């Protein structure tokens with residue numbers, strides 16, 4: 001207990017926990033829209049596509065500042081998204097195929113560039129590796145500030161265009177028939193999701209970022225039938241697993257933070273899928289059994305409750 | 308010319324639409340008079356949905372144009388006068404929303420960007436839900452609706468738009484006989500209020516009962532005009548001929 005309180009007082013812990021919480025919150029909100037738009041894979045695609053941007057920024061500017069590298073990640077992430085959207089819009093290739101295509105090209109390019117960087121004499125590329133596997137311990141106060149600013153902008157946009165995003169996500173044709181520009185809405189929402197993904201790269205890395213985007217939303221969907229509750233719950237799940245994951249990794253030696261966070265959110269997903277009332281697997285089983293029993297006892301009288 | 312502009316709600320000129328290389332609508336010329344209840348009739352894959360989407364501007368045509376009356380105003384004001392009931396299969400009904408949420412979406416066009424629905428909009432949504440007989444379902448999650456109920460929710464959403472011209476893609480699909488009667492009464496009421504209603508319809512038996520104008524379509528417009536003039540055996544044969552041929556070629 002005392003170690004736990006000492007931990008809470010620890011400055012590094014506070015920084016990392018705050019950063020992870022912010023990351024969880026932001027990806028929880030944006031992930032809800034990604035999941036509802038059936039674009040769960042976007043997280044995977046964009047985070048992988050960010051790699052060449054990170055390495056390129058390093059090669060061109062010779063600088064390992066987080067802001068610079070994240071800027072590179074953002075540019076190549078946006079570029080990849082733009083390619084995906086254009087391919088879907090202008091050809092008959094479906095979203096998932098377009099994504100896989102763009103993602104593998106970008107990630108391949110990133111790996112090639114990474115090998116090239118390794119060959120440059122006395123360039124230690126440890127600073128770049130943190131974007132692949134994520135290193136929450138490297139979070140600095142400046143990084144937190146950056147996350148907080150980006151997060152506030154994203155949240156403000158979501159609140160402002162809540163009605164439009166909801167309409168567009170549910171029925172984009174109808175949105176267009178009402179005179180809303182679905183092209184703009186699609187670009188805006190996609191770019192916001194990309195920003196959320198890029199923000200998380202440093203903490204959980206390219207490989208686990210897609211889990212951070214999807215899991216809170218999938219878990220939240222199990223508990224509610226209202227969009228705003230889903231988004232709220234999703235952000236809470238994300239933030240909570242950020243904090244809990246960070247705490248776990250500080251108390252257990254050699255447990256890296258990113259994976260700890262992902263294990264934590266995955267646990268929430270499992271519990272939600274199993275136990276949530278209404279949509280949970282157990283509840284469905286229980287309901288079926290109860291109905292069967294009622295049916296047997298009351299002999300299929302017309303008043304058998306249909307839950 | 309000016310006279311024309313007032314008597315037609317929609318004018319379609321030389322419209323050709325293609326998804327791939329092959330056009331699915333070919334050189335459509337169509338004039339829909341104001342205040343009519345018009346059926347669009349044709350076999351599966353004739354291009355009925357495509358025609359409606361093209362008229363709504365959801366698809367970019369290869370060539371041709373669609374004109375509405377007084378469309379010179381700004382885009383939003385003019386879009387607000389067009390109502391749309393999509394095929395109910397076109398959305399994911401597992402979306403986290405209630406019936407009322409979906410019906411309220413009908414007023415989003417009037418509200419424009421950013422503004423939220425007010426009390427008056429809620430009341431309107433309730434009123435339209437009542438009209439389609441779904442008021443007691445207002446707070447129900449949309450994933451728990453039957454196909455016919457989904458259809459009625461979309462109808463209520465379009466009514467909330469309070470448009471001048473309505474496009475409805477198979478609003479009678481999966482609807483029971485009684486509800487169908489009720490919806491027809493609704494459509495006739497819209498017509499009496501001077502609205503123009505375009506309905507994709509599959510049941511040939513009821514066309515003469517429900518509608519006063521009809522367009523027969525299969526890739527091209529086979530015929531378009533008052534029901535008692537153009538809705539006869541010969542035109543129907545022409546419309547459904549190609550599918551007949553298709554069926555025979557499969558055998």
Ligand SMILES: Nc1ncnc2c1ncn2[C@@H]1O[C@H](COP(=O)(O)OP(=O)(O)OP(=O)(O)O)[C@@H](O)[C@H]1O
Nearest residue numbers: 326327331349350351352353354355356357358477
């Ligand atoms: N998204 C699409 N991409 C490619 N082809 C399409 C697409 N949608 C429709 N088609 C094709 O265009 C043609 C017309 O389709 P449309 O949906 O307009 O038919 P419809 O008259 O509405 O048929 P139904 O009565 O079955 O609803 C069909 O041959 C169909 O295969």
Ligand SMILES: [Mg+2]
Nearest residue numbers: 355356357394
């Ligand atoms: Mg159709």
